[in-house]
Every structure is written in C-alpha cells, then in structure tokens.
Amino acid sequence: MSSLLGAPVADRPAFDAAVTGLFDMTPQGVRRRGRHVLTLIQYMSSLIERKREVPGQDLLSALVQVEQSGEISRTELINLGLALLMAGYETTAHQLSLAILELLTGDTADGKSVEALVEELLRKTPSTPVSFPRVATEDLVLGGTTVCQGEAVIVSLLHCNHDAEVFCTSGVRTNARRPTHLTFGHGAHRCVGAPLACR
Numbered sequence: 001m002s003s004l005l006g007a008p009v010a011d012r013p014a015f016d017a018a019v020t021g022l023f024d025m026t027p028q029g030v031r032r033r034g035r036h037v038l039t040l041i042q043y044m045s046s047l048i049e050r051k052r053e054v055p056g057q058d059l060l061s062a063l064v065q066v067e068q069s070g071e072i073s074r075t076e077l078i079n080l081g082l083a084l085l086m087a088g089y090e091t092t093a094h095q096l097s098l099a100i101l102e103l104l105t106g107d108t109a110d111g112k113s114v115e116a117l118v119e120e121l122l123r124k125t126p127s128t129p130v131s132f133p134r135v136a137t138e139d140l141v142l143g144g145t146t147v148c149q150g151e152a153v154i155v156s157l158l159h160c161n162h163d164a165e166v167f168c169t170s171g172v173r174t175n176a177r178r179p180t181h182l183t184f185g186h187g188a189h190r191c192v193g194a195p196l197a198c199r
C-alpha cells in the first residue's frame with residue numbers, strides 16, 4: 001500500500017507505530033488514540049505537500065492532481081489517503097495471520113486448488129468480522145425484525161460466512177447462486193481493495 005500510494009520506505013516505521021497504536025484496544029491505548037490520529041493526519045498532510053512539490057508515478061500524486069482541479073478538497077484528500085493506507089494495512093496483516101493459523105491448525109487445505117483455498121480461508125477467517133454500519137432510510141423488516149428509519153444495522157460478516165442455508169459444515173456451497181463469502185462486504189461500500197487483497 002505504501003508503494004502504491006508513493007509513501008517512502010523510510011516513513012514506514014513511524015506510520016506502522018501510529019496505525020498499530022490507533023487499533024490498540026487496551027484502556028491505555030484508547031486514551032492515546034487522539035495523539036495517533038493527529039500524527040497520521042500530520043503525516044498525510046506532509047506527504048501530500050511532498051507530492052505537490054515533486055509528483056511521482058503513484059496514486060497519491062494522481063489524487064493531488066484531482067485536488068488541484070478542484071474536484072476534491074484538501075480534507076477529502078487527507079481522508080482518502082489515510083483511508084487507503086489504513087484500510088489496506090491492518091486488514092491484510094490480520095488476514096494473513098488468521099489464514100496461517102487456520103492452515104497450521106485446521107484441515108482447510110485438504111485437496112483444494114490455490115484459488116479455492118484462498119476463498120475458503122477468507123470465508124472461514126475474515127479479518128474484518130463486521131460490516132460498516134448501514135442506516136435505514138425507511139422502515140423495513142429484516143429477518144423478522146423491524147428496523148426503523150434512521151436506525152443503524154451492523155452485519156456480522158463472520159456469521160454470514162457460516163450461514164447454514166448457503167454452506168454445509170465442510171464449507172462447500174450448497175447454493176451455487178449465492179456469493180462465496182462476505183469477507184469484503186457487499187453493495188456500494190464493498191471493499192474497494194478486494195481485487196488487490198486476493199489477487
């Protein structure tokens with residue numbers, strides 16, 4: 001992700017520390033979160049300035065041009081840059097750890113092609129177990145529960161991936177017309193990095 005965005009290799013340790021700190025869920029870590037957010041915003045602002053002065057063949061330089069054309073604001077550019085760097089970092093790192101753990105302890109690998117194995121590991125061990133919240137724009141009934149307009153719903157992707165109506169216990173799809181798994185979410189906000197993450 002750093003290479004794609006054009007972040008220098010030398011910046012990685014500082015960035016790594018700030019992102020790891022941001023996702024530290026201990027009470028101490030949570031108290032320090034504001035500091036890490038500030039560090040990341042300052043980091044992205046300075047990287048944007050560097051790309052403005054010396055553009056490269058990278059995604060952030062291209063986005064800086066979009067900002068200069070007036071299509072997006074500086075705040076949007078900072079948010080986009082950080083979203084891409086962070087969304088593709090923790091998720092992928094944890095997905096690899098979870099997949100390796102499953103390979104070492106489970107029987108998922110038995111007799112599968114690499115493509116089928118990757119899909120099955122993604123299904124069984126999603127590193128992001130829940131979706132972003134969706135807010136109902138009108139009253140609706142979902143699985144027998146009424147969701148009122150304005151209420152938020154978070155979908156458990158982990159549970160969807162184990163839906164007995166779609167998968168039998170061995171993970172083989174019983175309904176081939178359904179998607180293989182929801183590890184990258186669904187709909188308009190499905191993970192934009194999915195083709196990159198499981199290329």
Ligand code: HEM
Pocket residue numbers: 083084087088089091092095126127128130131132133157183184185186187188189190191192193194196197
């Ligand atoms: C195995 C690795 C990854 C997993 C498991 C993962 C998972 C997810 C999930 C579950 C969502 C929310 C989808 C929803 O609510 O419907 C999401 C959104 C997103 N992901 Fe990923 N992701 C991964 C890698 C990446 C990479 C490499 C990038 C960067 C290119 C990325 C960028 C994003 C962005 C920008 C969004 C927000 C999309 C939007 O709101 O429209 N992700 N991801």
